[in-house]
Amino acid sequence: MPTLSESTIAELLTPYLTVQEGLPSKFSTYLDLLLRWNARTNLTAIRSPEEIVRRHFGESLFTGTHLGDPLPEALLDLGSGAGFPGLPIALLHPRIAVTLAESQNKKATFLREVVRSLDLRNVEVWAGRAEDLPDGRRFHTLTLRAVDNMAAALAAAAPRAERQIVLLTTSIPEFPAGFAADTPIRLPGSDSGVLLRALRS
Structure with a gap:
C-alpha cells in the first residue's frame, strides 16, 4: 500500500501547479522510496508524508x-x-536534461535509485561537487535550495550558469557579479520562503 493515495498527493500539490495526469503516481513512488530510505539514512528532517509532498x-x-x-x-x-x-x-519537464550534483555518497545512491525506479532518462546523477564537473560543462539554468553556505554555493554556481540561477530561499543573498535578481516570488503556503531568479546580465 502506498503511503498516500494518488488523489491525496494531487490535492496536496494543487496550490503549487496544475497537476498533470500521471504525476501523482510518480510522486507516490518517489515518496515511498524517500520514506523508506529516510528511516536509515538522513535524507530530510521532514518526516510527515503530507509535509514532504507540500514542502519538497x-x-x-x-x-x-x-x-x-x-x-x-x-x-x-x-x-x-x-x-x-x-x-x-525533471518529472514535470521530461525534455529538460537535468543533472543532480550531490557529493554525499549515500544521497547520490538514493538519487540513482529514484532515477532507476522512475526510469528517468533525462536525469544524470553527478556524485561529486559541482566544481569537479568537467571544465567545459555549462547549463542554461542552475538551481539551489537549502545549501549550508549560500555565498560559497553561488560562487561555485556562477561559472556553470549560462543564463540564470534559481534559488529557493528564506533570505535574499548577494549574487555574483554579472547576475541581476528578479523580484522574489512568495512560495505558496510559506511564511518566509521565496523563489528568486537571477539572470545573467
Whole structure:
C-alpha cells in the first residue's frame, strides 16, 4: 500500500501547479522510496508524508513552473540532497536534461535509485561537487535550495550558469557579479520562503 493515495498527493500539490495526469503516481513512488530510505539514512528532517509532498515536492514543482520561456535545455541542481528541486523538475519537464550534483555518497545512491525506479532518462546523477564537473560543462539554468553556505554555493554556481540561477530561499543573498535578481516570488503556503531568479546580465 502506498503511503498516500494518488488523489491525496494531487490535492496536496494543487496550490503549487496544475497537476498533470500521471504525476501523482510518480510522486507516490518517489515518496515511498524517500520514506523508506529516510528511516536509515538522513535524507530530510521532514518526516510527515503530507509535509514532504507540500514542502519538497510542491515547492520544487512550483520552481519548475517559473524557469522562464522557453524552458531550459539543460539544468544543474547543485547540492541536490534528496533531489530537490531537480528531480520534481525533471518529472514535470521530461525534455529538460537535468543533472543532480550531490557529493554525499549515500544521497547520490538514493538519487540513482529514484532515477532507476522512475526510469528517468533525462536525469544524470553527478556524485561529486559541482566544481569537479568537467571544465567545459555549462547549463542554461542552475538551481539551489537549502545549501549550508549560500555565498560559497553561488560562487561555485556562477561559472556553470549560462543564463540564470534559481534559488529557493528564506533570505535574499548577494549574487555574483554579472547576475541581476528578479523580484522574489512568495512560495505558496510559506511564511518566509521565496523563489528568486537571477539572470545573467
